[in-house]
Amino acid sequence: MNIASVRRPIIPPTPPRAPDNLSFFGRLAVIRQNMIATWGQRAYEEEIIQGRFLLHKSFILNQPDAIRHVLLSNYENYTRTPAGIRMLRPVLGEGLLLAEGHAWTHQRRTLAPAFTPRATANLVPHMTAVLDETIAKLDARTNEPIDLREVMQRMTLEIAGRTMFSFGMDRHGPTLRSFVMEYAERLGRAYFLDMVLPVSWRTPMDRARARFRTRWTEFVAMLIAERRAAGKKDGAPPRDLFDLMDDARDPETGKGFSDEQLVDEVATMILAGHETTATALFWALYLLALDPDTQEEVASETRGEHLDSMADIDRQKFTRAVVDETMRLYPPAFLVARAARDKDIVAGAEVSKGDIIMIAPWLLHRHEKLWDQPNAFIPKRFMSKEAPDRFAYLPFGAGPRVCVGAAFAQAESVLALARLIGAFRVELADATPVIPCGVVTTQPDHSPLFRITRR
Known part of the structure; x- marks a missing residue:
């Protein structure tokens, strides 16, 4: 994509x-x-890089047609790697992100109605209520150093709690955050044995992860029990995601989720719905603090807007472009790794059973053959008539396994960024460069301090 820019963009x-x-x-x-x-x-310049991982070949794919083949045309031939399963199963169980075959098909069909545009629109009032409260709290902290990453984590967790259960996370938020931090700091990292042993062979870290999973699922089951105790009025429309998920039925089989399955689905939605969005919002605020001119464009677009409905969110074209560009530079899922079930041909290369296919949005989104000024922050590239190839931009994946909650996450991110920048001018109070780290998600190496002032 060729992007003309009047001023020099930040890198x-x-x-x-x-x-x-x-x-x-x-x-x-x-x-x-x-x-x-x-x-x-080389990984930022070449379309396909072939290497070896122990007994199997490995491939890094940066060619959209090859990625389309793996994620769409022949997706059933590719499954998660043993290391990927080990990293995710303790926190997500057999939920949608990890399920395969008929189990995945059943879950996807059952969950899809809960994430339609209409269902998402009904959840916007939960988002706006939390944003009102967050802005009110930030008003008391203007002109002082503030950790906006922590604020975003608390805010998105509160939104996840209210959209999922219709209750706040004041009591449960600290426990949930401690689970997330505990897992990310040690158990969510890949160790040598995680990558070389079959999933059926338990490693020492697997035992620690199993103990974590026991405590984690008990906590999620407790949240579900608390929500069920609150009840639902007969004949009343669904008021949150839990109502939609608890009532959901596979349109072909008529089956819903068992209690055990519901725990895994709720865990998946809470984690995917708050941690990745919080991180994306942190990176957006960081970029806008580095680029005051772009920040003022966002503020100008939001001026005079109510921002309390999907129609209002849809009008924020430039803010949406800022979110899109943020997720290009800092994709929440920086790597998608798959293992071949059987032999295949990908981009002219022979793939054997067990070979590892790596599709890295971090590389793909910064590839020198696919993007003009790939390392620069240029939101207007997403307002150009020349849209990027569908398989060159993968913030939410692609193909049948594209993130079911993508529309929800995009609406929340655009709404939150528009409201926050519409209310406050954001500056960095910490001159130390923030370096992205690929550990579970694309995280900052430290949480810088910001300073906010009322507009």
């Missing part, structure tokens, strides 16, 4: 690129700290 900091000849064990040492830092310059 936010990134980790140094690895030497292209980094050894296998050198790469393993870096993976646990920051997967993004394991890729060298």
Whole structure:
């Protein structure tokens, strides 16, 4: 895409690129700290990179047609890797993100009605109520250093709680955040045995993850029990995602979710619905603090808007472009790894059973053959008539397994960013560059302090 820009765009900091000849064990040492830092310059220039991972070949795909083949045309031939399953199963169980085959088909069909545009529109009042409260709290903290990453985490968690259960997370939020931090800091990192052993072979970390899962599922089941105790009026329309999910039935089989399945689905939606959105909003605020001119464009677009409905959200075209560009530069899922079930041909290369296919949105979104000024922050590229290839931009995945909650996440992100920037001018109070780290999601290496002032 060719983008003409009147002023010089900012280029936010990134980790140094690895030497292209980094050894296998050198790469393993870096993976646990920051997967993004394991890729060298070739990965940002070439369409396909072939290597080896122990007994199997590995492929990094940066060619949209090849990615379309893996994620859409022949997606049933590719499954999650053992390491991917180990990283996600303790927190997501057999929910939608990990399910395969008939189980996935059943879950996808059953959940789809809960995330239609109409269902999302009905949840906007929950979002606006939390935003009103967040802005009121921030009013008392203007002109003082503030950790906006923590504020975004608390805010999106509150939105997740209210949209899911219609109750606030004052009592349960600290416990939920402690679960997330505990898992991300140790259990969610890939260790050598996680990557080389079959899933059926338990590693020492698997035992620790199993103990975590027991406590985690008990906590989610408690939230569900509390919500069920609140009841639902007979004949009343669904008031939250839990009502929609609890009432949901597969349109073909008529089956709903068992209590055990519901725990995994709720866990998936709460985690995917708050942590990734909080991180995306943090990065958007960071970029706008680095780029005051773009920040003023967002504020100008929101001026005079009520921003309390889907129609209002849809009118925020430039703010939506800022969110899209933020997720290009900092994709929540920085890597999608798949293992081949059977042999295949991808981009002219022979793929054998067990070979590893890597599709890295971090690389894809910064690839020099696919994007003009790939490392620069240029939101207006998403307002151009020349749209990016559908399989060159994957903030929510693509194909049959595209994120079911994408529309919900986009609406929440645009609404929150518009309301926050419409209310406050945001500046950095910390000059230390923030480096993105690939650990579970694309996280900052530290939480910088900001300073906000009322507009």
